[in-house]
Amino acid sequence: MKRILLLLVVCASSATAALQSPSQFLGMKVGDDRVLADYKQIASYFRALEAGSPRVKVEVLGKTTLGEEMIMAVVSSEANMKSLGAIRETAKKLADPRGLTDAQLDALVHGGKSVVLVTCNIHSNEIASSQMAMEWAYDLARATDAETKRRLDNVVLLLVPSLNPDGQTLITDYYRKYVGTRYEGGRLPWLYHHYTGHDNNRDWFMLTQVETRNLSRAVYHEWFPQVFVDEHQMGSTGPRMFIPPFADPVDPDVHPLIWREANLIGTNMAFRLEQANKSGMIYGYSFDAYWLGGTRNTGWWKNITGLLLETASARIASPMEVAPSELQGGTKGLIEYKPTVNHPNPWRGGVWRMRDIMDYERIASDALLEIAADRREDLLRDIATRARAAVAFGGPSAYRIPKQQRDWPTAQFLAALLLEHGVEILQDAGSGDYWIPMAQPYSKFVVEMLEPQRYPEIRLQPGRDILRPYDVATWTLPLAMGVTVEKRAAAPASAARVTSIKPETKAVIAKHAKDKMPRVALYNPWGGALDEGWTRWVLDQYGFAPKSLHPQEVKAGLANADVFILPDVDKETIATGRRRQEDGAMRYDEELPPEYRGALDKEATRAFVENGGTLIAFNAACDYVIENFNVPVRNALARVPAADFSVPGSLLRVKVNTAHPVTANMPAETAIFVDRPIAFDTTPPGAEMQRWVLATYPDDAPDILLSGWISGEERLTRKAAAVAMTYGKGRIVLFGFKPQNRGQTHATFPMVFDAIWWR
Numbered sequence: 104m105k106r107i108l109l110l111l112v113v114c115a116s117s118a119t120a121a122l123q124s125p126s127q128f129l130g131m132k133v134g135d136d137r138v139l140a141d142y143k144q145i146a147s148y149f150r151a152l153e154a155g156s157p158r159v160k161v162e163v164l165g166k167t168t169l170g171e172e173m174i175m176a177v178v179s180s181e182a183n184m185k186s187l188g189a190i191r192e193t194a195k196k197l198a199d200p201r202g203l204t205d206a207q208l209d210a211l212v213h214g215g216k217s218v219v220l221v222t223c224n225i226h227s228n229e230i231a232s233s234q235m236a237m238e239w240a241y242d243l244a245r246a247t248d249a250e251t252k253r254r255l256d257n258v259v260l261l262l263v264p265s266l267n268p269d270g271q272t273l274i275t276d277y278y279r280k281y282v283g284t285r286y287e288g289g290r291l292p293w294l295y296h297h298y299t300g301h302d303n304n305r306d307w308f309m310l311t312q313v314e315t316r317n318l319s320r321a322v323y324h325e326w327f328p329q330v331f332v333d334e335h336q337m338g339s340t341g342p343r344m345f346i347p348p349f350a351d352p353v354d355p356d357v358h359p360l361i362w363r364e365a366n367l368i369g370t371n372m373a374f375r376l377e378q379a380n381k382s383g384m385i386y387g388y389s390f391d392a393y394w395l396g397g398t399r400n401t402g403w404w405k406n407i408t409g410l411l412l413e414t415a416s417a418r419i420a421s422p423m424e425v426a427p428s429e430l431q432g433g434t435k436g437l438i439e440y441k442p443t444v445n446h447p448n449p450w451r452g453g454v455w456r457m458r459d460i461m462d463y464e465r466i467a468s469d470a471l472l473e474i475a476a477d478r479r480e481d482l483l484r485d486i487a488t489r490a491r492a493a494v495a496f497g498g499p500s501a502y503r504i505p506k507q508q509r510d511w512p513t514a515q516f517l518a519a520l521l522l523e524h525g526v527e528i529l530q531d532a533g534s535g536d537y538w539i540p541m542a543q544p545y546s547k548f549v550v551e552m553l554e555p556q557r558y559p560e561i562r563l564q565p566g567r568d569i570l571r572p573y574d575v576a577t578w579t580l581p582l583a584m585g586v587t588v589e590k591r592a593a594a595p596a597s598a599a600r601v602t603s604i605k606p607e608t609k610a611v612i613a614k615h616a617k618d619k620m621p622r623v624a625l626y627n628p629w630g631g632a633l634d635e636g637w638t639r640w641v642l643d644q645y646g647f648a649p650k651s652l653h654p655q656e657v658k659a660g661l662a663n664a665d666v667f668i669l670p671d672v673d674k675e676t677i678a679t680g681r682r683r684q685e686d687g688a689m690r691y692d693e694e695l696p697p698e699y700r701g702a703l704d705k706e707a708t709r710a711f712v713e714n715g716g717t718l719i720a721f722n723a724a725c726d727y728v729i730e731n732f733n734v735p736v737r738n739a740l741a742r743v744p745a746a747d748f749s750v751p752g753s754l755l756r757v758k759v760n761t762a763h764p765v766t767a768n769m770p771a772e773t774a775i776f777v778d779r780p781i782a783f784d785t786t787p788p789g790a791e792m793q794r795w796v797l798a799t800y801p802d803d804a805p806d807i808l809l810s811g812w813i814s815g816e817e818r819l820t821r822k823a824a825a826v827a828m829t830y831g832k833g834r835i836v837l838f839g840f841k842p843q844n845r846g847q848t849h850a851t852f853p854m855v856f857d858a859i860w861w862r
């Protein structure tokens with residue numbers, strides 16, 4: 104009914120008169136201090152725009168983890184909205200131009216439209232973009248000026264107001280609850296995504312989460328945008344806005360036109376911001392052109408120009424005063440807070456509010472549309488150029504995933520994952536082997552996923568330290584997943600393209616299928632711990648249904664548990680409830696409300712193990728066990744300075760003792776994922792205890808690194824990486840690494856599952 108009425112309004116040629124602004128529609132002053140629209144309100148506003156404007160259409164990307172509808176708005180001119188099917192088809196052909204003649208390609212470039220994706224608010228507390236998106240869409244829907252109409256005639260905008268709707272709701276609810284109290288604008292006492300919290304932006308090659316998969320499908324199977332801009336917020340005391348060019352290091356395998364386009368677009372954004380009298384824009388800062396795990400980054404290897412925007416944060420929707428003396432650099436690209444060529448006009452300090460963030464984001468977003476319209480034919484031609492280069496780069500070679508291997512279900516899982524990424528996969532009907540032909544547009548992505556990484560050691564000044572990895576330094580899936588993949592000269596002619604792959608049940612799970620499920624409890628410190636969320640996700644996937652216990656719940660919870668897992672949380676946080684900062688220091692820690700404070704109940708935990716329970720610790724949590732339980736193990740790296748040993752997320756080789764139940768389903772050698780690890784020196788225990796070294800680093804330092812980057816690897820030689828022991832009537836298993844890292848390390852999942860099953 105509403106649609107019919109609006110149609111009449113359109114016929115009466117006042118297309119925009121009926122549109123309400125976000126503030127009018129929601130009855131709140133969107134963008135004002137202490138005002139937040141929650142996700143349901145945002146989605147309802149986009150639905151209203153869709154109903155009221157022929158320039159806006161809402162697509163449902165899928166359901167979120169907690170069952171919310173995740174939406175994307177398609178915004179363009181009235182004429183383009185009537186031919187979205189043809190526009191998509193053109194974008195798809197340009198993304199995979201195999202078989203097109205030059206003349207055909209020219210015609211597509213000439214007739215196509217730029218398709219530009221903007222994603223907001225993946226990190227839910229970086230909330231301004233979710234509010235900005237409504238205002239932006241409203242203005243685009245009602246604009247009558249020639250320049251905006253020109254932009255909409257040339258560009259199709261795909262606008263995702265939140266990549267984490269569940270988290271947007273969590274943050275908004277919590278903010279509203281505490282506004283006006285001393286906890287106003289403070290951090291959440293738990294993760295802002297049901298499983299992954301901030302790590303939802305580390306998932307873009309593994310696609311573990313439904314939100315990741317929802318967007319990935321829209322990008323790599325449906326819309327094929329040429330440009331992808333992801334809008335974030337960063338800390339409050341540095342520059343006001345990071346806009347590409349990115350910082351070093353750069354991946355030399357990414358097509359250079361990606362960086363040239365990112366620089367061109369980013370430079371136009373900063374230019375328009377400067378013209379609007381905004382200060383504090385910076386480039387070449389902090390965020391590199393190498394790491395693959397982030398939202399838009401993955402696209403670099405799939406020929407899409409991805410940009411990251413990071414605007415300084417307020418306290419959610421509450422203003423924040425930053426004293427000039429508090430402004431600081433200290434990060435790659437800005438060591439001191441001064442004018443530099445990449446940061447020529449520093450912000451001078453003062454009050455910073457959500458409205459400021461929305462204004463910066465809006466100007467940058469408009470500048471994106473401007474240049475995507477100006478450079479429409481360049482953007483369309485360039486993605487085809489990059490795709491053709493990738494096809495040539497791949498050549499006739501192929502990767503083979505042989506059916507005859509240790510863990511075929513996991514090999515199938517890897518093939519299914521690549522297929523979901525839009526990679527072309529073949530299967531040989533006779534042998535059952537999967538083949539990945541390399542003469543395809545995503546060949547560089549395939550190499551990145553399947554071959555070891557060697558982190559580039561870049562120094563910005565002679566003699567100085569190298570630039571450290573932004574996040575982890577490896578994503579080699581065959582190693583992380585324990586799958587055999589072989590490079591071959593060509594795929595067999597008999598191999599045919601597959602469109603779906605359904606992996607079989609993992610052997611270790613199938614083996615235990617008839618056993619009684621152990622009751623698993625998982626420690627969940629206040630403030631949330633990423634590794635708790637990931638561990639819970641992995642265990643949920645394989646049917647363990649763990650119960651997460653906050654500090655106050657531990658004692659009662661352990662009475663109904665067989666196994667207690669301490670995820671990768673540092674020992675001080677476990678022991679005191681206070682958070683360690685990212686640089687490892689303990690310093691001013693913002694208070695949570697009293698009901699969200701507390702430390703692990705040490706006595707209850709010890710009694711649980713002595714009376715027959717199994718305690719499993721991951722990575723940093725091993726330190727807590729070593730210090731608080733009398734065990735014949737010490738951390739060999741405890742006093743090693745960071746300058747002497749560093750490994751920020753790499754895959755390392757260990758030898759495995761397969762004679763123990765915890766490691767019985769492992770091969771004699773495996774890759775483990777190591778990120779600020781614990782390495783064990785063990786001592787033969789007395790008669791009261793049995794102790795098993797489960798995994799050991801190689802004798803020779805050069806044998807240790809499999810993929811990524813490490814310095815000081817000689818500190819690990821012959822050290823134990825995992826240890827199991829009896830303790831009273833119970834058991835302790837210490838993993839000095841991350842056997843379930845971010846749901847990626849299938850190679851070492853069996854050790855986690857078998858540690859849970861160990862009796």
Ligand SMILES: [Zn+2]
Nearest residue numbers: 226229335336
């Ligand atoms: Zn972010």
